[in-house]
Amino acid sequence: MTAAMVAAHAETNVSSVSLVVNGKHRGRVSEQLAARIRDAVDELGYVVDHSASALARGHGDLVILLAPDLSNPFFAEVIAGVQDTLGDRYQLMLSVTERGEQPCVDSLRRFNGLRPAGVLVDAPDETFAAVPAAEHPVVLFDAPDSAADLNALNYDYAPAIRSLAALLAERGHRTVAYLDGSTRSATFALRRAMLAEAVTSHGLHLLDDDVRADVTVSGASAATRANLARWREGGATAVIAAADTLAYGVLAEAHRAGVRIPEDLAVASFDDLPSSAVTAPALTSIALPGAALGRAAAERLVAMLDERPLPTPTPLETVLVRRASL
Amino acid sequence: MTAAMVAAHAETNVSSVSLVVNGKHRGRVSEQLAARIRDAVDELGYVVDHSASALARGHGDLVILLAPDLSNPFFAEVIAGVQDTLGDRYQLMLSVTERGEQPCVDSLRRFNGLRPAGVLVDAPDETFAAVPAAEHPVVLFDAPDSAADLNALNYDYAPAIRSLAALLAERGHRTVAYLDGSTRSATFALRRAMLAEAVTSHGLHLLDDDVRADVTVSGASAATRANLARWREGGATAVIAAADTLAYGVLAEAHRAGVRIPEDLAVASFDDLPSSAVTAPALTSIALPGAALGRAAAERLVAMLDERPLPTPTPLETVLVRRASL
DNA sequence: CTGAAAGCGCTTACAG
DNA sequence: CTGAAAGCGCTTACAG
CATH class of the missing domain: 3.40.50.2300 (Response regulator)
Structure with missing residues (x-):
């Protein structure tokens, strides 16, 4: 189905068909011809060929x-x-x-x-x-x-991260672990750096190991399994995850290990996905709209x-x- | 950047460029010319124009x-x-x-x-x-x-749905509510129909109201809020959701209403998303790979x-x- | 092995 | 207001 076939059907030429289907016909094609063309288009089910159109137009x-x-x-x-x-x-x-x-x-x-x-x-x-x-x-x-x-x-992480650091301080945490995403995206790097700074300014400190996981529940579970004991030995009483999906893995693994949340280990993360309101326990998270x-x-x-x-x-x-x- | 420019750079013509970039040059272009063309392609950063190519090829x-x-x-x-x-x-x-x-x-x-x-x-x-x-x-x-x-x-739902019906019967449920997705897709319709049949064959029955929600946590929460009391008055001791995301909303709303899961109301659904292992309580679900x-x-x-x-x-x-x- | 040419289906100056 | 024609960048018979 081509413009030429539509033109034949409407007894005109492809130029007019093109003008009409693209709505550029005012003052160039009579209303009568335009109507005839539109009828033909509907009848034949004509759709402009994107490749040809893109090629011609640029x-x-x-x-x-x-x-x-x-x-x-x-x-x-x-x-x-x-x-x-x-x-x-x-x-x-x-x-x-x-x-x-x-x-x-x-x-x-x-x-x-x-x-x-x-x-x-x-x-x-x-x-x-x-x-x-x-x-x-x-x-x-x-x-x-x-x-x-x-x-x-971009997001302005500053206010939410300040609130998070303040909340950590208020709850009496001194040492905080961080679970990062394995994708080395700038936005993840920034989240971590800003949090480290905010936390430091409250006199707390972020464990400076570099624990990363695929941004999936199972990836985060595995990373938590491998690091949970070490985090706690290092004095961490809270872990912040770079994304809610990561936090879900922390929750699952902590549960399996008998670590109570938030009593033994507090958890928070970034995203505030809808399902974060229904995890066990519900997740504290920085909402990214x-x-x-x-x-x-x-x-x-x-x-x-x-x-x-x-x-x-x-x-x-x-x-x-x-x-x-x- | 066009094939013509590449051809000029390699001192040949567009035909040969096309053959080489499409790997159709064996026996048609000398290895020497092909190498020159490949060099020109790399040097100029030439990429075949998809529109033109699609138009010419069909x-x-x-x-x-x-x-x-x-x-x-x-x-x-x-x-x-x-x-x-x-x-x-x-x-x-x-x-x-x-x-x-x-x-x-x-x-x-x-x-x-x-x-x-x-x-x-x-x-x-x-x-x-x-x-x-x-x-x-x-x-x-x-x-x-x-x-x-x-x-x-398609999925073969039969074995999993039979297991689910059997499990419901084994747990002593008699009346089961169903929370469907609001998208009227055939796959949702089938899930419901097959479950109704399986459940009936075990002597249970599915409440035949038609409760639907957007397939989101908040949509399901709202639908549950509106129907939970009615479901329970109707004798339902379990609710099956058409998707895990819907079940998350049921969990959240039940929790808010002080309804214990699974003691007061059992919940199960379809999908088995990774996060379903970490909800509170963890979700029984039909895994769809x-x-x-x-x-x-x-x-x-x-x-x-x-x-x-x-x-x-x-x-x-x-x-x-x-x-x-x- | 190499190259000139037609044609894919459209858009858009341009001439009538 | 209408229509013939060039051209977008490619691919592929086809001729040399």
Whole structure:
């Protein structure tokens, strides 16, 4: 089914068909012809060929979102936020990295061949320190490393992390263990560094081992199994995890080991996933509004596509949600 | 950066460039010229334009996966399975439906314009009763309605559901409530119908109200809040949820209402997500191997693309994982 | 083994 | 307001 067939059916030519299906026919095609064309389109079920259109125009209506693997439910939120904002002017397509990898600059180049209208990159790796020139706008998010680049949207962890450090101090903790994610993303590095600083300023200290786990419940369980005794021997009475999913593994393993939470070991983490309200015990967590992040990034991209002026991006607020685990 | 520029750089023509970058040059281009072309490609960072290539060939190397919204972590598993299987011969791109919707046939048509190599559809809605003719192979999964179509991969719920019914009977339950997902997908309808039948054959009965919730923790919490008292007045001593995420909401709300689990109300569901091992109490759930489903579907698609003979698809096994909640 | 040329289906100046 | 034509960047018969 091609524009030529539609043209034949409507007894006209492909130029007029193209103008009408793209809504660019005002003052160029008579209302009568336009109606005839629309009828033919409906009747034949014609859909514009994206490849041909993108080739002719230079780009299509695709917005590509590069995201790390989706096992962390946090990303579902982000994606929903992006989707909501893009609406149907643009077609959102996701590309997901291999398990445990972060989007890298090379993948960006690979997608240039698709001639997207724009690209969003969630939690890019360090190769994005400088964003490569592309024919389309690129918006990064959860990309604290690329601070110099105006097209990055990030969280403002400071207030929530301060609250968490204060809460730890208030509860009498002195030594705190940290369970990091094994993906070496900038956002994880920042969480850890900021927490270490905040905790230190309250006179506590973060165990400086470098315990990491896949951001999955089972990965975190294994890491906890291997480190729990050592953490406690080192004096840790609390463990902070870089993501809720990691904290779930800590909870499971502590339970198995007969370690009571929060009495023997307090636990807190980052994300505040919906299921964190129903773990045993309910999890204290720094809420990261994923959908808001996705929306903000998508709005920024759309503004660039519309060539509207761009405000400096505002970091998104985070808050500590206190529950029973700490 | 175009093939013409590469050709100029390597002092040859676009035909040879095309043959070499596509690995079709054996016996057509001298090894010497091929090496010169490869050097030029590397030097200039040339990437084949997907739109132009797809237009010329008739299709590209894109595999499109249509999936329902990703808030259920189950889908992350499925996607990882697909990704692992496709490798880098094909480029996986996801398209996600709006919140709470299922992929429909119309979206399939829309993606024809991208000229994909093939399409996978996860949990399609009822418009897929007959798969429309497409220029590319289509494989459905989690699509029990399309039984007649050979290209659908499904779970065999029977053994696990029988175990669940037997366990309910063994524990002395007589009346069981059901919390369904609000998405009217065939796979949810089947779960309910099969459970009703299995339970009846053990002399129990399923409350025949039609309680549904968004497949999110908060949606399920709200639905439980509205129905918990009624369920218990109706004699229900157990509630089965169509997905773990729904069960999490039941747990949370029961806890809030002072209903003990499993003493006052037993709970079980479908999915067996990793986090179901760490809820309070740990959740009894029918394990649906998401990654295996994704792999099987992707393998089938690749077989079609390679024009290899297709075996009749075997439904994937499911087992009941018993934990404290029932 | 090498290269000029047609054609994929569209969009968009351009001429009528 | 309508239509013929060039061109987007590639692939692939085809001729040399």
